[in-house]
Amino acid sequence: MSFPKAPLKRFNEQIGCAPPPGAYDVKISDGLKGPVSFEKSQRFRAKKDSNSDGLFMDKEVEFTSPTRLRKYSSHGSTPNLRQKPEKDLEFLREIKKQKMFEKEIRSLLKERAEQDKKLLALEEELKKTEVKLVTAVREKSSLSANIASLERQIADLKKANELLKTKFSDDSAKKRLNSLSAELMETKNKVDAKDKELSCLQVTFEKQITLLKKDLECSTTTLEALMENKVFLEENHHVANMQCESLQKELDQAQSSIKALRRDHTIVQEQMSVSQEQLKLQEKTENLLFDSEKRLEQTMQKVTLLEEQLMAANNEKSNLVVEKDETEKKLANILEEIRDIKAQAEKYKLDADLIENLLMQKKQEQIVQKDFLTQREQDFSIQIKELEEKYGQQLENKENVLTQSRAREESLKIELELIKQKLSQQEDSIYVLQKQEVELRSKLQIEEDTSCTLRSQMQNVQEEMMRERRLLEDELEGMLDELDSLQIAEQEADKIILQLENENKRQAEELVNLEETLKEKTAELERVKEKHRIAVLELKEAHSNTLLKLYEFESFKTSAKTEIESLKLANMSFLESLAIAQKSNEEQQEQVQQQIKLKEDLEQQILQVKEVAVKTKENLEQQLLEKQEASAKIKECYEQQLREQQELEARTKEQLEQQLLQLEESAAKAIDCLKQQMLEQETAAKTIEHLEQQLCEQEEAMAKTKERMEQKLCEQEQDTLKSRESWEEQLHVQVEAMAKMKESLEQQLLEQAETAAKARESLEQQLREQAEAAAKTKESLEQHIHELKVGAGSYAEQQHELVDLKSQCAKLQDYSIKMKNEYTSMLESAQLNLEKKAAEMKALEERFFTRESELKVEVAQMQSLLQTQEEILKLRDNSARNCETEEENKWRVLYEELRNKVRPFQEQLDAFEAEKNALLNEHGAAQEEINKLSDAYAKLLGHQNQKQKIKHVMKLKTENCQLRQEVSKLRSQLAKEKQAEKQLQEQLNDIQNVKQFDPSKAFQHNVKENIVPKVPLREGNRKKI
Incomplete structure (x- = not known):
């Protein structure tokens, strides 16, 4: 028995592999030829795409089941093919530009408001510094007047001492001269100490003035910068939007208010100029007094030289080194003058000796003269006592002046501390306002972000x-x-x-x-x-x-x-x-x-x-x-x-x-x-x-x-x-x-009233001091007149000068009366202004209270509207929740119904998958057997012993049948185990409420059953069908 030769062609062809288990569709390639290839049914015939022609020819291709496809499709994301058109992009860019412009405008407006606030604060500080300057100038003028009066008294005392020197004996004259010189030195030392104190005060005041000038320069620079910023802001407003016209109107109103404040400032400056003119008049009066003193000092040339040197020293107080040199020179001159006075005293002694010789000759005349001299000595002793009492009074006055100056210094220090405290409070308030502004900006940014979103x-x-x-x-x-x-x-x-x-x-x-x-x-x-x-x-x-x-x-x-x-x-x-x-x-x-x-x-x-x-x-x-x-x-x-x-x-x-x-x-x-x-x-x-x-x-x-x-x-x-x-x-x-602004305005009014009262008191004190100084000068002049009348007739010219001085004193008194009247008129005008301001404040308070009541009414109306709107929103929320619950229940019922409908179909699909897997396993085993047989048959080709061939083939057949049976049993067991695992997994998913099925994708699988194949069947398959 011989086997027919099989065609060699089918052993040279490429034989495709079977799909892996789990694939849903079975696809057989055209290359499968032989006695073992077969098809059970057409249920698993899938639609064949153009891309899937060569898929099953490669061994590395993986097949996926419909369950896997479902999982991947449910977890996957679809590509977003939507793109924005160009018009929308342009629209968005324009909106972004508009938002940027709006933000810039808001920031510029905020900066402008802050700069206006800073301007107002600087103007208030300027006013305060000007008031301080005025008070300092007034105090300086009062101190200079006191110094002038003291110097006049010293000159008077010197004159009295010189007169006494000429009229008394040598011993008494020497003693008195020594005592008077010691007193003069003490007074000069005291005057030098006072001059030093005044120079220190002047230096401090000059430093304060320099600081105030620097502050003024800084304020001017800030004002210039603010003006430049204003110009820049106006340009931006014109470019950005036409709506800025309303803002410009408001700015014009603010500028008008600033102009009004500036006008008030000019009025205050005019008042200051008037006060300065009055001070100048006072200085003129002082100059007149100095002229009168110079006329009196013509009789005493040496004393006038000393006074001129003292005046020069007062004028050159700024240069301390020069002042010291000049004071030393003055002391040397004084010592020389004292020596000259002693020489004159010796001459007078010689004259007295001659006179005594003459008196010895004439005893009768001596008795008369002795009586006269005793009377004169008594008179002079009385005058000396009076001068000592005046000197003690002057010392007391000096001490009072020193105490007053110290009290004023302490008050000035207290005022400076109060000003510093006020500045610190203002800085704290500014810091709080800045925090509020930052919070408002953050809120605005949040709202802008929400609007943008x-x-x-x-x-x-x-x-x-x-x-x-x-x-x-x-x-x-x-x-x-x-x-x-x-x-x-x-x-x-x-x-x-x-x-x-x-x-x-x-x-x-x-x-x-x-x-x-x-x-x-x-x-x-x-x-x-x-x-x-x-x-x-x-x-x-x-x-x-x-x-x-x-x-x-x-x-x-x-x-x-x-x-x-x-x-x-x-x-x-x-x-x-x-x-x-x-x-x-x-x-x-x-x-x-x-x-x-x-x-x-x-x-x-x-x-x-x-x-x-x-x-x-x-x-x-x-x-x-x-x-x-x-x-x-x-x-x-x-x-x-x-x-x-x-x-x-x-x-x-x-x-x-x-x-x-x-x-x-x-x-x-x-x-x-x-x-x-x-x-x-x-x-x-x-x-x-x-x-x-x-x-x-x-x-x-x-x-x-x-x-x-x-x-x-x-x-x-x-x-x-x-x-x-x-x-x-x-x-x-x-x-x-x-309300806070109202309180601050009331405080400012109180402060202004206090400053006015203080100014009034200082003016009254100055007037009193001037009156006392005039009275003292009058008394001293009268005393000098009495002394000059007692003297010889050589002092007749001096009497005429004294008459002139009296007339000048009368003029000065008249002038002081006029100044008093002017000061009283100024105080009255200031009180009237304060009353007007108080009336204005009352009117503003009434307006403010009326406005508060109106705002409260409006707020109550707004609250009622908001309550109604909240009630409407609550009703809407309740209705929306009810509708949502109804829809949820409806969709739940529909989903449960759909799931119940799909369950029997799912079981059928699982059974179909199991059957398909079994067929695929059988098909794979058959294909492996064919491959083995083909290899063995190829080896046995050309062998001549037919018996050996038959025995070998029979062995191969028996082995193949046994292996087939074993493989089929194992695969059926695996399929059962997989099915049991799936059922257990489904039960677990039901217990854990894990959803593996999307109802929106039901009955929408790419793979379908009972589809007509695009490729025609082969002849062998047709015969089997």
């Missing part, structure tokens, strides 16, 4: 709605093309169904993307939801009626005529329901417009209230204008933001309504086309059901989008409520600031 979200919503519209239009065009293809041939219906399923997948993916993007956006169609729900329920009822009629149509397929009539009736009812839905939509749109009008009325009322608040705030004083301007600017910013948000809401509402109408029209068109096709073709019923499912899904997606937009509206209303609350808080803060 809302705008970007609204833009994204618009873009996505436009994309959805385009996608829906594309899908409708594809649907029309598919329906045309259905009309051409019934044989291509399966292909059209597959295309529709693919399109459904895409639509589902797009809907998922829309849901993910719309989750981040705030709701804007809250009111529309409640009114559209009725229409949606009616549409669902109509849709359920149509579905029932379609099921009846399927059950009664036997009679075609009855089916066509039932379909016509269903179509008519569906059209009527659509017309009713359109009417209900129109009514709902009208109700929405009415609600929008009500909302606009409320907004107008809010705007009117705000305008009234702004008008009332403008009536306050110029000192409170800065804070009012800041609050008005903040309010304008908020109002602009609210208006922009309202405009965006209106636009989005219009766009959404238009899109809803377009979708309803497109749905109506699609339904009409489907109904026509159902009338024409009975075989297209399945496609119509599929399209109706798509419509249901689209309606559900639209309902979800509506709900989300309504949530957005709720959130925006909450934001508006928060912004209103922040406005109310700002109003309360402004009221508190007004």
Whole structure:
């Protein structure tokens, strides 16, 4: 017995491997030829794509089961093919530019307000420093007057001493001269000490003056910088927006207030100039007194030289080294003059000796002269006692002056400390205000960020709605093309169904993307939801009626005529329901417009209230204008933001309504086309059901989008409520600031009154001191006149000069009386000004109280409105929650029903998979046997012993059969174990509530059963079939 030779061709061909276990579809390559290759059935025949021709030729290809495909598809993410058009990008850039400009304008306005505040603070500091300068100048003038009076008294004392020296004896004259010289030295030392103290005071005052000048220079530089900044701000305002004109008007008002303050400053400066002129007149009077003293000093040339040197020393006090040299020179001159006086005294002694010799000759004359001399000595002793008493009084006066100067220094130090404390308090207040400004800026930035996010979200919503519209239009065009293809041939219906399923997948993916993007956006169609729900329920009822009629149509397929009539009736009812839905939509749109009008009325009322608040705030004083301007600017910013948000809401509402109408029209068109096709073709019923499912899904997606937009509206209303609350808080803060300003103004008035009282007291003291100095000079002059009358007739010329001095003193007294009158008039005018200011403050207080009452009433009205709005929002939230719970329950029931329906099919699919795996295992074992047999047969070719061949082949057959049986048993065991593992995993998932099935992707597998193969069958397979 011989075996026929097999063709060599089939051993040289490439034989493909079987797919791995778990693959759902079985695909046999054309290269499998031989007696063992077979097919059980065509159930596992899959559609063959162009890309899958050479997949099974390679050994490294992996096959995936439909369960795996489901997992990957559920966990995977679809690519986002959406891109922004160029127009939207340009629009966004313009919006960003506008935001940047607005931020710059706000920052510049804030800087300008801060700079105005700094200007006002600097002006107040200037006023205070000027007042201090005036007081220092007055004190300096009073001290100089006291020094002049003391110097005059010293000169008088010197004159008296010299007269006494000429009239007394040698011993008494020497003793008295020594005592007087010692007293003169002491007085000079005291005068030098006082001069040093005065020089120290002058140095301190000069330092203060230099510091004040530096402060003035700094303030001038800051003013120049502020003016430059003002110019720059005005240019930016003109370029940025036309709205800045209102702000420029407010700035003009502020400038007018500054001008008024400057006018007041000029008036104060004029008053200062008047006071300076009065001081100049006082200096003139002092000069006249100095002239009179010079006339008196012509009789005593030596004494006049000393006084001139003292005047020169007073004028050159700034150079301390020069003053010391001059004082030393003066002392040397004084010593020389004392020596000259002693020489004259010796001459007088010689004369006295001669006179005594003459008197000895004439005893009678001596007795008379002795009597006369004794009387004169008594008189002179009395005069000396009086001079000593005057000298003691002068020392006491000096001590009083020193105590007064020290008290004034202490008061000045106290005032400086108070000023420093005030400055520290002002710095603390400025720091607190800066903190408040930083907080306000942060709040403004947060609100700007929220507005930016809302705008970007609204833009994204618009873009996505436009994309959805385009996608829906594309899908409708594809649907029309598919329906045309259905009309051409019934044989291509399966292909059209597959295309529709693919399109459904895409639509589902797009809907998922829309849901993910719309989750981040705030709701804007809250009111529309409640009114559209009725229409949606009616549409669902109509849709359920149509579905029932379609099921009846399927059950009664036997009679075609009855089916066509039932379909016509269903179509008519569906059209009527659509017309009713359109009417209900129109009514709902009208109700929405009415609600929008009500909302606009409320907004107008809010705007009117705000305008009234702004008008009332403008009536306050110029000192409170800065804070009012800041609050008005903040309010304008908020109002602009609210208006922009309202405009965006209106636009989005219009766009959404238009899109809803377009979708309803497109749905109506699609339904009409489907109904026509159902009338024409009975075989297209399945496609119509599929399209109706798509419509249901689209309606559900639209309902979800509506709900989300309504949530957005709720959130925006909450934001508006928060912004209103922040406005109310700002109003309360402004009221508190007004109260603080009122207290500060009252304090300033009190301080001004105190300063006026102090100035009045200082003026009165100066007048008293001048009067005392004039009285003292008068007394000293009268004493000198008496002494000169007692002297010889050689002093007649001096008497004439004394008469002139008396006349000058009388003139000075008249002048002092005039100055007193002028000072009294000045004090009266100052009191009148204070009374006027007090009256103005009372009027401002009354206005402030009236304004406070009005603001309280407005706040109460706003609170009532807010309460009503909160109640409305609570009712809306409750209704929305109820609707959400109802929808959740509905979807839960639908999902459970769908899951129960899918379970039996899942078991069948698992059984089919097990059968397929078994067949694949058998097929793989057979293929391995064929390979082994082919190798063994190739080795045995050419062998001549037929018996050995037969025995070898029989052994191979027995071995192959045994191996086959073992492999089949093992694979069946593995399949059972896998099935048991799957069941256990499903039970665990049910216990843990793990979802492995997505209802949106049900019946949408790429692999389908009972598909006609594209490649024709081979001859062997055809015979088996």
